[in-house]
Amino acid sequence: MDADFFRAWISEIATVVETQRDHLTQLDAAIGDADHGTNLARGFTAARTALARADTPTPGSVLLLTGSTLISKVGGASGPLYGTAFRRAAKALGDEPQADLPALAQALEAALAGVTKLGAASDGQKTMVDALAPAVAAFSQAIADGASETAAFAALTDAADAGAHNTIPMQALKGRASYLGPRSVGHEDPGAASTALILHALRDVASRQTA
Amino acid sequence: MDADFFRAWISEIATVVETQRDHLTQLDAAIGDADHGTNLARGFTAARTALARADTPTPGSVLLLTGSTLISKVGGASGPLYGTAFRRAAKALGDEPQADLPALAQALEAALAGVTKLGAASDGQKTMVDALAPAVAAFSQAIADGASETAAFAALTDAADAGAHNTIPMQALKGRASYLGPRSVGHEDPGAASTALILHALRDVASRQTA
Amino acid sequence: MKKLINSPDMVVSEALAGMAAAHPSLSVDVENKVITRAGSPTAGKVGLVSGGGSGHEPLHGGFVGHGMLDAACAGEMFTSPVPDQVLMATQRVDGGAGVLHIVKNYTGDVLNFQMAAELADDEDIEVVSVVVNDDVAVQDSLYTAGRRGVGATVFVEKIAGALAERGASLAEVAAVAAEVNERTRSFGVALTSCTVPAAGKPTFDLAEQEIELGIGIHGEPGRTRAPLRPARDIAATVMDAINADLPLEGDLLVMVNGMGGTPLIELYLTFGEVNQYVAGHGARISRNLVGNYITSLEMQGFSVTVCGLTQTLADLWDAPVQTPGLRWGR
Amino acid sequence: MKKLINSPDMVVSEALAGMAAAHPSLSVDVENKVITRAGSPTAGKVGLVSGGGSGHEPLHGGFVGHGMLDAACAGEMFTSPVPDQVLMATQRVDGGAGVLHIVKNYTGDVLNFQMAAELADDEDIEVVSVVVNDDVAVQDSLYTAGRRGVGATVFVEKIAGALAERGASLAEVAAVAAEVNERTRSFGVALTSCTVPAAGKPTFDLAEQEIELGIGIHGEPGRTRAPLRPARDIAATVMDAINADLPLEGDLLVMVNGMGGTPLIELYLTFGEVNQYVAGHGARISRNLVGNYITSLEMQGFSVTVCGLTQTLADLWDAPVQTPGLRWGR
Numbered sequence A, B: 001m002d003a004d005f006f007r008a009w010i011s012e013i014a015t016v017v018e019t020q021r022d023h024l025t026q027l028d029a030a031i032g033d034a035d036h037g038t039n040l041a042r043g044f045t046a047a048r049t050a051l052a053r054a055d056t057p058t059p060g061s062v063l064l065l066t067g068s069t070l071i072s073k074v075g076g077a078s079g080p081l082y083g084t085a086f087r088r089a090a091k092a093l094g095d096e097p098q099a100d101l102p103a104l105a106q107a108l109e110a111a112l113a114g115v116t117k118l119g120a121a122s123d124g125q126k127t128m129v130d131a132l133a134p135a136v137a138a139f140s141q142a143i144a145d146g147a148s149e150t151a152a153f154a155a156l157t158d159a160a161d162a163g164a165h166n167t168i169p170m171q172a173l174k175g176r177a178s179y180l181g182p183r184s185v186g187h188e189d190p191g192a193a194s195t196a197l198i199l200h201a202l203r204d205v206a207s208r209q210t211a
Numbered sequence C, D: 001m002k003k004l005i006n007s008p009d010m011v012v013s014e015a016l017a018g019m020a021a022a023h024p025s026l027s028v029d030v031e032n033k034v035i036t037r038a039g040s041p042t043a044g045k046v047g048l049v050s051g052g053g054s055g056h057e058p059l060h061g062g063f064v065g066h067g068m069l070d071a072a073c074a075g076e077m078f079t080s081p082v083p084d085q086v087l088m089a090t091q092r093v094d095g096g097a098g099v100l101h102i103v104k105n106y107t108g109d110v111l112n113f114q115m116a117a118e119l120a121d122d123e124d125i126e127v128v129s130v131v132v133n134d135d136v137a138v139q140d141s142l143y144t145a146g147r148r149g150v151g152a153t154v155f156v157e158k159i160a161g162a163l164a165e166r167g168a169s170l171a172e173v174a175a176v177a178a179e180v181n182e183r184t185r186s187f188g189v190a191l192t193s194c195t196v197p198a199a200g201k202p203t204f205d206l207a208e209q210e211i212e213l214g215i216g217i218h219g220e221p222g223r224t225r226a227p228l229r230p231a232r233d234i235a236a237t238v239m240d241a242i243n244a245d246l247p248l249e250g251d252l253l254v255m256v257n258g259m260g261g262t263p264l265i266e267l268y269l270t271f272g273e274v275n276q277y278v279a280g281h282g283a284r285i286s287r288n289l290v291g292n293y294i295t296s297l298e299m300q301g302f303s304v305t306v307c308g309l310t311q312t313l314a315d316l317w318d319a320p321v322q323t324p325g326l327r328w329g330r
Ligand SMILES: Nc1ncnc2c1ncn2[C@@H]1O[C@H](COP(=O)(O)OP(=O)(O)O)[C@@H](O)[C@H]1O
Pocket: A028, A032, A033, A035, A036, A039, A040, A075, A076, A077, A078, A079, A081, A115, A118, A119, A120, A121, A126, A127, A128, A129, A174, A175, A176, A189, A190, A191, A192, D078, D079, D080, D107, D108, D109
């Protein structure tokens, strides 16, 4: 997977969050402040534009610019968190012109580590971590088990979907939703939902390539 | 008709405007500021209370206290106008212990004169004058024609009802409704409606007495 | 009806009790609904009395204080005060130099203040009344009630108050009040109606995409209904109406006033549009107010008030004022 | 959705353009959404920077000026500003004595200000951050995001601003800011929801006779729903929650704050109820604010913020302040 692949991923995310913008915002309206879709649409559209302008020869440089753009354009909780995630992934990928599956897995683990370090959220607190953590684990596991690329990406998104879905019965302990206390139960966490969308975008771009 | 008669009249008005309070307020909502019913209920209830407390031996003293109370309790346009009406009527009745039909007719004519002098409204401008003027004229005419008391009061209220009804197609030129311009057309004027109620109360009290 | 009240008939007096507790600089006669400066009257100073129906806060009570009003009479909700209140206020602020009555042009306000002025005259208190009538949404005519008094009231109270503070005579104070009124025009727009507590439901109903143009400050319907449009277009409609009546020129004092339920962020946005309109017409906003100054309960909407300034009027506008609703310069 | 706007994504910058036109005392960088005092930095003075999502006006931009903030960063609607904005503001107001960041306790605000502080540190600008968390509707706990920062922010900005104006050190200014936060508690109630322009519909729906208790300032639903009650009872519920967390005693600074869509007459009425409650609990309101200071767009509702005063804090509260949103004493 080269720089084009990662640019395609970010571009795909921008498209998806734009189409899912209202859905994400409505999830946020239920337990937050009704801006998550707007925030991510603004951020990833800006990242796509930045990538179109700048010269990003390596996968790392693509994700680094993406992360910096998210941090300077999104704001809110998701801006620094997603921004840090992409920046940490970028650092993990280094200056290599290509990234293979194990490298991508390490990058996603670095992203998760960045989110948990910054946001101090652990599993079960009804945040994006509840989608990202199981997805990253499943992805690494599949690769360790020698699964095909297709199977590995399927494991990634299946775990992300399940993780996002599992946030519904949780009571939020982090982020804005925590202010609702017990009333946060029964709603899917918007950040977990957007994390699943972001990983689906990755899988879709990959499947297009192999196709 | 003695002081008791006139006290009964004011008391009857207080009852009627209280029951018709929302109706009058809704008429005012359509072309004014939705307070006419509230204003009159406050004013005539206060007048009834004042009459219960004070010693008002003559018809004139009853109406004088009523007018003064309306002026100091109602506010708005209707307060000074109705207050002046009752005070002028009071002056016309003087200190007589009794008022006969012709005296009452003169008192009502004085009331009308007071309203038109203070408010400078002429016929057809969509105000209480459009109910009061024809009613007073019909009442005096009936008495001049030697009609029975019952017939005279019937003439009074029929003319008031017709007058109030006739304000519907008028465009307001005076009062708050005039700000609506052509949009004031198609609604009954609240003050004309309350004038009809006040004169109906007079007729009802009279018919009870004769009964 | 959703309101922070205890009962509709207690709203005005309970709110006055709150004002009394909040503002030691005021002396609030809750029973008679008369607000004066603590320590009134000011000897030798012309007294300024205004008043009107309640529901327009901070007008008028919030403008009592140094450099503005000496007294305000609070009527029932949207109902002008009664002559007794106005007389009481007049007596309490008469410092021997006479009293100016600032009256918004509504039949009720005019009649009640007029009766009060007659009563004051019986007591040999010199009273001059200035009637404010700046609303260009209402066609002026000798045969009608004439134009409503709206936003210009704030300007008149501030500028006349400043001149009175300088020790001017009643005639001079009345003259500047009249001059401000003559130089000022307003126009209002409603996005929603308001609900009079005693009435219990909205005075008028607007569809989701409808607005009322040319409204007053009592929830009266306006002159016309129009579809909801971008703020820029609404501002242009408002400014066209004002400009057509009194062409914009020179230095202007402009107020973008919220009707009570419109957030400040929208008022600032609208002020930006008004400012561009004014600049585009070769005039200049040299003084401004943006916020809720003369309201209509919880109504969403705004009004624009424009006054053509002279150097004298600008100086009087800049003079110190210290009231709950307007405060600067000291 | 009925709003005086041109398009949802332009609201914040167009409102800032309006602020720029309205307030020559401010220097408004519309592109970067950073508001500073004209003529910043003030050499030798500790700089105060705050900021947060837009939609809370006059907070924060309306509190930039003498005696209060040096700079405010306006985020998107209800979205905290980004680190670049905060860094820019920090650079522009650093007069060599360091900069205080006043941060409302929301994950987004905390993270973005934290990143900005790190960037400022890279440039050797000394930054201390104070996190405001006064909302008693949220249970505090080490394991959660903790309490929200709401009304106390206004008190912190005013009092820390006054101390900075006196030439105090960054450590002293930060200490008084923290002290005010520790002595202050708030609780909010919504009668209606608000509508985020980009979302296009109300964030939550309330029945005609329902209210939300324990709301924040972003249209988040509150802790519980309750039936609409008289203002006296609602005020008691609010004050009970505050009093249970920090017993009322001595001289208090109390703000009855409107959420944006509640008329002033209701706020005064509510203040009267709060005042009676406080008196009934043996304390005394010696300073107060009644009005819209930290809002949630057009939401109808209010919040009460109570701070236990010391003589020092009272003096700092009384010190001159000259901002669009708060102004007295000079
Ligand atoms: N401490 C945290 N750790 C991880 N994720 C978090 C944390 N706090 C919030 N989030 C995520 O951020 C999402 C909200 O993002 P967004 O709505 O854009 O920001 P804001 O809450 O500031 O409006 C939540 O749904 C949650 O998944």
